[in-house]
Amino acid sequence: MTALDQLAEPTAWADLGALLHEWVPRQRWFGAKASDDIATEIVDAAVLPGSGHGGADVLVVLLAVEHDDQRDHYQVPLVATAADEDHLVGTCGQVPLGDACADAGGARTLAAATLSSRAQPTTVGSALAGRPLIEQELSPADVPRWIDVEQSNSAAVLGERWFLKVFRRIGDGPNPDVELTAVLTEAGQDSVPTQAGSLSWGSEDDAPSLALLTVYVPDATDAWEQALADAAAIARGAEPPHGVADDVADLGGVVGELHATLADRLGAQPVGVETLALWAHGMEAQLDRVLAQARGVEDPAVAEVVARGEEVRAHLRGLARLEDAGRTLRIHGDLHLGQLLRRPDGGWLVLDFEGEPARSLEQRRRPQSAMRDVAGMLRSFDYAAAFHAGEPGPTLAAWRDRMAAAFLTGYEAVAPAALLPSDPAARSALRAAFVLDKAVYELGYELNNRPDWVSIPAGGILRVLRGAAAEVSR
Numbered sequence: 001m002t003a004l005d006q007l008a009e010p011t012a013w014a015d016l017g018a019l020l021h022e023w024v025p026r027q028r029w030f031g032a033k034a035s036d037d038i039a040t041e042i043v044d045a046a047v048l049p050g051s052g053h054g055g056a057d058v059l060v061v062l063l064a065v066e067h068d069d070q071r072d073h074y075q076v077p078l079v080a081t082a083a084d085e086d087h088l089v090g091t092c093g094q095v096p097l098g099d100a101c102a103d104a105g106g107a108r109t110l111a112a113a114t115l116s117s118r119a120q121p122t123t124v125g126s127a128l129a130g131r132p133l134i135e136q137e138l139s140p141a142d143v144p145r146w147i148d149v150e151q152s153n154s155a156a157v158l159g160e161r162w163f164l165k166v167f168r169r170i171g172d173g174p175n176p177d178v179e180l181t182a183v184l185t186e187a188g189q190d191s192v193p194t195q196a197g198s199l200s201w202g203s204e205d206d207a208p209s210l211a212l213l214t215v216y217v218p219d220a221t222d223a224w225e226q227a228l229a230d231a232a233a234i235a236r237g238a239e240p241p242h243g244v245a246d247d248v249a250d251l252g253g254v255v256g257e258l259h260a261t262l263a264d265r266l267g268a269q270p271v272g273v274e275t276l277a278l279w280a281h282g283m284e285a286q287l288d289r290v291l292a293q294a295r296g297v298e299d300p301a302v303a304e305v306v307a308r309g310e311e312v313r314a315h316l317r318g319l320a321r322l323e324d325a326g327r328t329l330r331i332h333g334d335l336h337l338g339q340l341l342r343r344p345d346g347g348w349l350v351l352d353f354e355g356e357p358a359r360s361l362e363q364r365r366r367p368q369s370a371m372r373d374v375a376g377m378l379r380s381f382d383y384a385a386a387f388h389a390g391e392p393g394p395t396l397a398a399w400r401d402r403m404a405a406a407f408l409t410g411y412e413a414v415a416p417a418a419l420l421p422s423d424p425a426a427r428s429a430l431r432a433a434f435v436l437d438k439a440v441y442e443l444g445y446e447l448n449n450r451p452d453w454v455s456i457p458a459g460g461i462l463r464v465l466r467g468a469a470a471e472v473s474r
Helices: 003-007 010-026 104-114 176-186 223-235 244-266 273-294 300-307 309-321 370-386 394-414 424-449 455-466
Strands: 039-048 058-067 070-080 088-092 095-099 119-121 127-132 144-147 153-158 162-167 195-201 209-215 327-329 340-342 348-350
Touching: 003 010, 003 039, 003 058, 003 070, 003 095, 010 039, 010 058, 010 070, 010 088, 039 104, 039 119, 039 127, 058 104, 070 104, 070 162, 104 127, 104 144, 104 153, 104 162, 104 195, 104 209, 176 195, 176 209, 176 244, 223 244, 223 340, 223 370, 223 394, 244 327, 244 340, 244 348, 244 370, 244 394, 273 300, 273 309, 273 424, 300 309, 300 455, 309 424, 309 455, 370 394, 370 424, 370 455, 424 455
Parallel strands: none
Antiparallel strands: 039 058, 058 070, 070 095, 088 095, 119 127, 127 195, 144 153, 153 162, 162 209, 195 209, 340 348
């Protein structure tokens, strides 16, 4: 029995749990940093044997975290190594423990587990189950490199061929990124990185997801950074270097095709009266919270939003009166320019189908209106135009509106008509409601996190009310 095997036994969990109780809340991916009273408990553990070509044994710990009357679960993969100081977890039973995601041998073993159909038993009777979608193995050249970025998951690139995402916070079912990329991969969609396999806590279809392995696209670049560079060039009167706006109609077609595939493979249902009422109620509740935060803010655009709060409410309430709101389907859920890559030929790749991380797993897996994704893209164009210049001048505003119009044209040319209201006025009203809801959400976020940015979502809200933006009137 190895040292990690011993730590996987319940007799060692008191000491190991005390170590993780101190380490986990300090990590960037921990989601309850604002909570003062946190209780932790190890509920299961398993050891993944090290794969060949440098793979290290990995102790995967399932840690329950109680805070603010809720109970979350986190995955903590560990290796027995004297890791560098930044990724050293601590010592337990004279065993130095490091973060497996930041360790080359640990990352290799986690990636290999997604490509293996062999199940590894856990201490309390479950299993770590690999779910390969392609018949391949890691090669000696697939050396992992840690991606050290600010995010809620952990990630590594292996040999410039594979991209490994390790989910830290574990829900009660499969992660939408695993679910939806599997469906789209099996459908042959080339606008999504091919899923190679995944790892779950349990072999059941609804088992929680632990890791996802996709094909890495090394020559693709960040669409958000390209859009910002274009906007900066336009602001100084220069030619945009990447021409993002020239390919936005194609992006609309890509999103429409993704929606069509998800609806075909996973189903789509007509939006009923109860669903519309539920959407309107949730939007109003969010509006009330954000208006309460915004009162007294000196920014002129925010002050106008507060003064016109009842107009916003009237738009949102109008959602419940629509006789035709299209259909609900599984969607991306958090679509914006930061979730996109561009190939050198200008083609688009859509990433990260997890949905908004602040929402529960149940909410993220719930079918929604396709307009929620559409609204996310329209709002992203607004942020790109305003990022460097604040309130964009006429040239940047025209660039933003041209992208919005092109995206909508491309989307509606490809998306199945049944997913959207058949009446153009109803389609516009539905789109306006979701754009407003997204902008209200953004206003609340900026008030809490980036007060200097509040004018961006506030200006978006006011444009909807004025009916002057191409994104909500055609």
